[in-house]
Amino acid sequence: MQNTLVLNPIISLRYPFALSLKLFWIFSLISIISLLVFYVFQVNFLTREIYLIQSSEERLKKIAKENESLETDFSKSNSLANIENYLSNQNFEKTNPGQIKYIKILESEIVTK
Secondary structure, three states, X not given: OOOOOOOOXXXXXXXXXXXXXXXXXXXXXXXXXXXXXXXXHHHHHHHHHHHHHHHHHHHHHHHHHHHHHHHHHHHHHOXXXXXXXXXXXXXXXXXXXXHOOOOOOOXXXXXXX
16 A cells, blocks of 8 residues: 655745855855955055065165265265364464463352453
8 A cells, every 4th residue: 555645835945946046146246256356456455565665675775875975975074184184274283292281270269250
Protein backbone atom coordinates (compact mmCIF):
# COMPACT_ATOMS: atom_id res chain seq x y z
CA MET A 1 0.00 0.00 0.00
CA GLN A 2 1.25 3.31 -0.97
CA ASN A 3 -0.32 6.22 0.70
CA THR A 4 0.92 9.62 -0.29
CA LEU A 5 -0.10 12.86 1.25
CA VAL A 6 0.56 16.07 -0.64
CA LEU A 7 0.17 19.47 0.96
CA ASN A 8 -0.06 22.61 -1.06
CA PRO A 9 2.14 25.30 0.54
CA ILE A 10 0.43 28.55 1.30
CA ILE A 11 3.37 30.67 0.10
CA SER A 12 5.12 29.89 -3.12
CA LEU A 13 8.81 29.22 -2.62
CA ARG A 14 9.85 30.31 -6.09
CA TYR A 15 8.75 34.00 -5.97
CA PRO A 16 10.79 35.18 -2.93
CA PHE A 17 13.85 33.30 -4.18
CA ALA A 18 13.69 35.13 -7.51
CA LEU A 19 13.24 38.44 -5.71
CA SER A 20 16.23 37.83 -3.45
CA LEU A 21 18.39 36.83 -6.43
CA LYS A 22 17.42 40.06 -8.18
CA LEU A 23 18.27 42.08 -5.05
CA PHE A 24 21.58 40.24 -4.79
CA TRP A 25 22.58 41.29 -8.32
CA ILE A 26 21.43 44.88 -7.75
CA PHE A 27 23.45 45.17 -4.53
CA SER A 28 26.43 43.51 -6.20
CA LEU A 29 26.33 45.99 -9.07
CA ILE A 30 25.98 48.95 -6.72
CA SER A 31 28.87 47.75 -4.55
CA ILE A 32 31.13 47.17 -7.59
CA ILE A 33 30.40 50.67 -8.93
CA SER A 34 30.97 52.27 -5.52
CA LEU A 35 34.26 50.38 -5.09
CA LEU A 36 35.43 51.51 -8.53
CA VAL A 37 34.60 55.14 -7.71
CA PHE A 38 36.41 54.79 -4.38
CA TYR A 39 39.42 53.31 -6.19
CA VAL A 40 39.56 56.25 -8.61
CA PHE A 41 39.50 58.73 -5.72
CA GLN A 42 42.24 56.82 -3.89
CA VAL A 43 44.49 56.73 -6.96
CA ASN A 44 43.93 60.46 -7.48
CA PHE A 45 44.76 61.23 -3.85
CA LEU A 46 47.85 59.01 -3.94
CA THR A 47 49.12 60.61 -7.14
CA ARG A 48 48.68 64.09 -5.68
CA GLU A 49 50.51 63.15 -2.49
CA ILE A 50 53.42 61.63 -4.42
CA TYR A 51 53.70 64.81 -6.50
CA LEU A 52 53.72 66.97 -3.36
CA ILE A 53 56.40 64.81 -1.75
CA GLN A 54 58.62 65.00 -4.84
CA SER A 55 58.24 68.77 -5.12
CA SER A 56 59.02 69.14 -1.40
CA GLU A 57 62.13 67.00 -1.78
CA GLU A 58 63.29 69.14 -4.72
CA ARG A 59 62.75 72.31 -2.68
CA LEU A 60 64.64 70.75 0.22
CA LYS A 61 67.61 69.93 -2.03
CA LYS A 62 67.55 73.46 -3.45
CA ILE A 63 67.48 75.00 0.04
CA ALA A 64 70.31 72.69 1.19
CA LYS A 65 72.50 73.84 -1.73
CA GLU A 66 71.66 77.47 -0.96
CA ASN A 67 72.52 76.89 2.70
CA GLU A 68 75.91 75.46 1.75
CA SER A 69 76.68 78.46 -0.45
CA LEU A 70 75.61 80.84 2.31
CA GLU A 71 77.83 79.02 4.80
CA THR A 72 80.84 79.37 2.52
CA ASP A 73 80.07 83.06 1.92
CA PHE A 74 79.72 83.61 5.67
CA SER A 75 83.01 81.87 6.42
CA LYS A 76 84.75 83.94 3.72
CA SER A 77 83.34 87.21 5.02
CA ASN A 78 84.27 86.43 8.63
CA SER A 79 87.83 85.39 7.96
CA LEU A 80 90.63 87.05 9.89
CA ALA A 81 92.02 88.77 6.78
CA ASN A 82 88.70 90.47 6.10
CA ILE A 83 88.42 91.61 9.72
CA GLU A 84 91.91 93.14 9.56
CA ASN A 85 91.00 94.93 6.32
CA TYR A 86 87.80 96.24 7.90
CA LEU A 87 89.65 97.49 10.98
CA SER A 88 92.32 99.21 8.90
CA ASN A 89 89.61 100.93 6.82
CA GLN A 90 87.93 102.17 10.03
CA ASN A 91 91.15 103.91 11.20
CA PHE A 92 91.81 101.61 14.13
CA GLU A 93 95.38 101.24 15.31
CA LYS A 94 97.23 98.36 16.92
CA THR A 95 98.43 98.82 20.45
CA ASN A 96 101.12 97.14 22.45
CA PRO A 97 100.02 95.39 25.64
CA GLY A 98 102.43 97.53 27.70
CA GLN A 99 100.83 100.78 26.49
CA ILE A 100 97.35 100.02 27.82
CA LYS A 101 96.43 102.03 30.89
CA TYR A 102 93.26 101.43 32.88
CA ILE A 103 91.36 104.02 34.87
CA LYS A 104 90.67 103.00 38.45
CA ILE A 105 87.30 104.10 39.79
CA LEU A 106 86.59 103.84 43.47
CA GLU A 107 83.25 102.37 44.39
CA SER A 108 82.47 105.15 46.85
CA GLU A 109 82.65 107.93 44.27
CA ILE A 110 79.79 108.84 41.96
CA VAL A 111 80.13 111.12 38.97
CA THR A 112 77.47 113.79 38.61
CA LYS A 113 77.03 116.74 36.38
